Amino acid sequence: MHGAGNDYVYVDARGQERDWPALSVAMSDRHLGVGSDGLILALPSEKADLRMRMFNADGSEGEMCGNGIRCLVSFAFDNGIVAAEKSQVLVETMAGVLDVTPLRDDGQGMVGARVLMGEPRLNPPDVPVAIEGMDAVIDEPLKVAGHSFRMTCVSMGNPHAVVFMDEPVDEFPLTEIGPIVEHHPLFPARVNFEIANVLDGGRTIRTRVWERGSGITMACGTGACAVQVAARLNGLAGDRATIALPGGDLTVEWPGEGEVVLEGPVATVFDGEWVE
Numbered sequence: 001m002h003g004a005g006n007d008y009v010y011v012d013a014r015g016q017e018r019d020w021p022a023l024s025v026a027m028s029d030r031h032l033g034v035g036s037d038g039l040i041l042a043l044p045s046e047k048a049d050l051r052m053r054m055f056n057a058d059g060s061e062g063e064m065c066g067n068g069i070r071c072l073v074s075f076a077f078d079n080g081i082v083a084a085e086k087s088q089v090l091v092e093t094m095a096g097v098l099d100v101t102p103l104r105d106d107g108q109g110m111v112g113a114r115v116l117m118g119e120p121r122l123n124p125p126d127v128p129v130a131i132e133g134m135d136a137v138i139d140e141p142l143k144v145a146g147h148s149f150r151m152t153c154v155s156m157g158n159p160h161a162v163v164f165m166d167e168p169v170d171e172f173p174l175t176e177i178g179p180i181v182e183h184h185p186l187f188p189a190r191v192n193f194e195i196a197n198v199l200d201g202g203r204t205i206r207t208r209v210w211e212r213g214s215g216i217t218m219a220c221g222t223g224a225c226a227v228q229v230a231a232r233l234n235g236l237a238g239d240r241a242t243i244a245l246p247g248g249d250l251t252v253e254w255p256g257e258g259e260v261v262l263e264g265p266v267a268t269v270f271d272g273e274w275v276e
């Protein structure tokens with residue numbers, strides 16, 4: 001399944017004990033495996049309708065996945081894990097229990113979802129940055145390979161570093177710079193790195209992402225949230241923005257306080273059986 005091109009393999013892991021990190025690496029390989037940005041598990045929960053665990057393509061576990069949580073609810077409906085007629089589904093994640101509202105087409109199929117993503121963490125322990133007022137920025141420009149960035153760091157349960165730039169993001173050497181930022185010593189848990197062009201007075205923000213543990217992805221849900229929050233903190237956007245990613249558009253709302261709301265598509269590509 002994929003959310004705006006951010007594709008994962010989804011597994012009903014109820015009652016299964018496996019080496020999930022190793023399985024994520026094997027399944028994510030686009031030549032020797034299924035091919036994906038990682039692996040997402042549906043698991044039972046004591047305090048929600050179900051629990052999500054997500055693993056990046058390198059086997060590392062992410063605290064939250066905004067595109068993944070939408071697809072997981074659709075997967076849970078299709079596989080009888082959660083009653084398909086529910087109009088609200090609670091999902092336990094490492095970033096808290098989050099509220100997912102399925103969006104259905106007239107045929108009742110799920111085509112997307114609206115997710116309450118929790119509050120942004122602006123002085124996140126996983127992104128220790130010099131603090132300038134509310135705005136969590138790195139006071140000293142971060143010098144990377146001849147570039148000097150002013151980053152706004154936001155955690156959505158997982159760490160993000162956002163750089164707004166005038167240079168068109170499509171021309172930025174993200175493949176070269178992305179891994180240097182991801183592994184920069186400033187980020188003890190590594191970091192997801194977003195580059196963004198603010199367009200249309202902040203109503204649209206063109207964004208590309210180098211994801212922690214997966215590299216360049218077509219979209220990143222938590223990254224889209226971090227971009228809108230960072231833009232609003234920097235006075236570059238209002239309460240709502242369309243985040244235009246290579247794989248599609250995601251909509252993010254954050255009025256400066258409270259939960260971030262993410263809305264985006266869901267798609268199933270194919271089903272399969274994993275044969276040992």
Ligand SMILES: N[C@H](CCC[C@H](N)C(=O)O)C(=O)O
Nearest residue numbers: 062065066067158220221222
């Ligand atoms: N790579 C991320 C996890 C996946 C996030 C992204 N795919 C999303 O949709 O939020 C991390 O290690 O924090």
